[in-house]
Amino acid sequence: MSIDFTREDRIATITLNRPNKMNAMTPEMYADISKRLKEIDEDPDIWVGIITGTGDRAFSAGADLAMEGRASGTGGWSAYRPVRFDSGLEVQKPLIAAINGYCLAGGLELALICDIRIACQEAQFGCPE
Numbered sequence: 001m002s003i004d005f006t007r008e009d010r011i012a013t014i015t016l017n018r019p020n021k022m023n024a025m026t027p028e029m030y031a032d033i034s035k036r037l038k039e040i041d042e043d044p045d046i047w048v049g050i051i052t053g054t055g056d057r058a059f060s061a062g063a064d065l066a067m068e069g070r071a072s073g074t075g076g077w078s079a080y081r082p083v084r085f086d087s088g089l090e091v092q093k094p095l096i097a098a099i100n101g102y103c104l105a106g107g108l109e110l111a112l113i114c115d116i117r118i119a120c121q122e123a124q125f126g127c128p129e
Contacts, residue, residue, distance in 0.1 A: 002029045004054075005036050010047035012040050019055030024064035025106055033110070041091040049091065051114060052098035053107075059099040059123070060107025099123045 002025075004015040014036050016023035025033075033051075040049040053059040097103075097114040103125045111117050111125075119125075 002026060003032050003036070005039075007046065010045060011050060012036070012043075012046045012048075013050045013052065016051075016053040016060050018064075019053070019057065021064060022058035022061035022102060023053040023055070023107070024061045024066075025110075026064050026067055030063075030106075037091055037095075037113075040093060040095075046093065048093055049095045050098055051095065051110060053100055056100050056120075056122075058102040058104075058107070059097070060104070060110060061102055062105025062107045062109075062129075105129055 002016070002018050004013075004017050006013045006015070014033060016025065016029070018024060018029075037049070040046050091113075094116065095114040097111040097117040099111055099117060099119040101120070101123060103111050103119070103123055105127055108125055108127060
């Protein structure tokens with residue numbers, strides 16, 4: 001699993017867990033994050049959600065372009081289209097992005113669905129695409 005989902009008291013935390021890849025997200029991670037966002041929204045025992053990344057280099061560098069030939073242009077973005085973070089915009093509970101390091105492309109999109117964004121001093125934001 002490339003994300004961790006924990007619950008403590010009334011707080012749920014989604015942690016992107018691919019620090020060696022700057023928490024770049026696979027299509028499976030996008031789907032799992034969307035599933036967990038829905039769980040946060042629907043569970044009355046969860047009052048707030050936090051999204052963060054493992055390590056201090058990156059919150060997320062976005063989609064993993066090196067997977068399945070995407071970097072060479074043969075894979076395209078079709079694997080990511082059905083699992084975008086639009087569902088995160090429907091979460092009725094506060095979502096907090098705890099941003100550590102690079103927050104790029106799809107990582108920035110993930111941060112933008114959150115109501116509150118807290119960033120370390122070294123955080124860098126961008127949409128290089």
